[in-house]
Amino acid sequence: MSDALTVKNSDQHMSVFMNIAIIPARGGSKRIPRKNVREFCGQPLIAYSILAAKNCGLFDHVIVSTDDEQIRDIANHYGAETPFVRPPELANDHATTVPVINHAVKWVQENMGKVDHACCIYATAPFIQVNALREAYKLQTSRNVGGYVFSATTMPFPIQRTFKVKEDGFVEMFEPHNYNTRSQDLEEAYQDAGQFYWGSAETYNSEKIFFSTDSMAYMLPRHMVQDIDTLEDWRRAELMYEALKKNGDIA
Numbered sequence: 001m002s003d004a005l006t007v008k009n010s011d012q013h014m015s016v017f018m019n020i021a022i023i024p025a026r027g028g029s030k031r032i033p034r035k036n037v038r039e040f041c042g043q044p045l046i047a048y049s050i051l052a053a054k055n056c057g058l059f060d061h062v063i064v065s066t067d068d069e070q071i072r073d074i075a076n077h078y079g080a081e082t083p084f085v086r087p088p089e090l091a092n093d094h095a096t097t098v099p100v101i102n103h104a105v106k107w108v109q110e111n112m113g114k115v116d117h118a119c120c121i122y123a124t125a126p127f128i129q130v131n132a133l134r135e136a137y138k139l140q141t142s143r144n145v146g147g148y149v150f151s152a153t154t155m156p157f158p159i160q161r162t163f164k165v166k167e168d169g170f171v172e173m174f175e176p177h178n179y180n181t182r183s184q185d186l187e188e189a190y191q192d193a194g195q196f197y198w199g200s201a202e203t204y205n206s207e208k209i210f211f212s213t214d215s216m217a218y219m220l221p222r223h224m225v226q227d228i229d230t231l232e233d234w235r236r237a238e239l240m241y242e243a244l245k246k247n248g249d250i251a
Contacts, residue, residue: 017116018060019137021053022104023080025123026091027068031229036123037074040234041241046071048126050078056130058137059119061112065104067091083111097197098207105204115201117141124228125195126241127250133196136218140198147208147215151193153225158186190217193225224249 025046029035037044046064053062064075065086072082084107090100101120109115117140121128132151140149160178163171173179178186197210223244226237244250 017114018108018112019058019117019119020105020108020115021059021062021119021121022101023049023053023062023064023075023121023123024086024097024100024104025064025066025068025071025075026086026095027066027071028091028093030093032231032234034070035228037071038234040126041238041245044074044078045126045228046075046123047078049121049123049128050075050080052128052130052133053119053121054079056133058133061108063104063108064123065100083107098204098209101197102204102207105201109201117198117200118204119199120197122194122196126228126237127224127226127244128195129224129250132218132220136196136198139216139218143216145198145214145216147203147212148197148199148210149216149218150197150210151195151220151225152190152217153193153220153222155189155191156222158183159189160186190219193220194227195220195225 023046025036027034027036032038036046040048050062050064053059062080064071064080064082065084066072066075066082067086067088075082084104086100087103089095090103097120101118105115105118117137119133119137136149136151139145158178160175160181161173161183163173165171192210199208223240226233226240228234228237241250
């Protein structure tokens with residue numbers, strides 16, 4: 001059972017506010033077909049996110065938002081709920097995350113009960129850890145964050161010294177004036193780690209962007225973060241996962 005909050009409403013009845021996890025997982029991934037259910041180090045990729053959500057003890061419901069029957073069946077097998085089918089307009093290549101989570105939160109509020117906090121957990125986050133979910137939730141609630149608390153990590157190279165490759169093949173710096181600036185003299189930059197996003201139901205219902213000025217970053221070490229967008233990413237992630245597991249850094 002979660003840390004769901006219990007309050008009395010105006011009718012003096014007990015009303016329970018739930019914490020829910022929402023895992024968005026559509027069936028139409030292009031760069032790695034069937035990515036969400038492809039086997040990763042012995043089990044479907046989405047299973048890691050479901051099991052972390054279930055094992056952290058914070059959620060009354062772990063819900064997978066999907067349009068795909070196979071994803072639904074695998075999600076149910078690992079203990080997640082799939083109480084609705086994601087609408088087609090939220091399952092195409094142009095759908096973004098916040099409206100998908102907003103739809104799920106509203107559906108739960110209309111059909112299952114009141115929601116206190118919701119956590120979007122990506123289906124492509126095999127390095128996600130129970131303690132990170134717990135500590136980020138504590139940060140969200142103890143600081144009364146008006147936006148989100150989301151996973152983040154440091155950039156591996158100063159963004160002020162990056163360059164682009166033009167159509168003719170030649171390069172051009174984004175900030176030429178920083179060419180001779182020492183790395184240690186440049187401001188640290190951070191990036192989305194792509195694992196989880198805690199927010200109140202009200203925050204998701206308002207469709208506020210993740211990187212709003214009233215959001216906070218929960219920092220992860222770079223070796224616990226890996227985007228999986230290409231087959232090269234996939235192989236690298238598998239090697240990293242196996243090394244981390246051998247070293248005892250992940251369960």
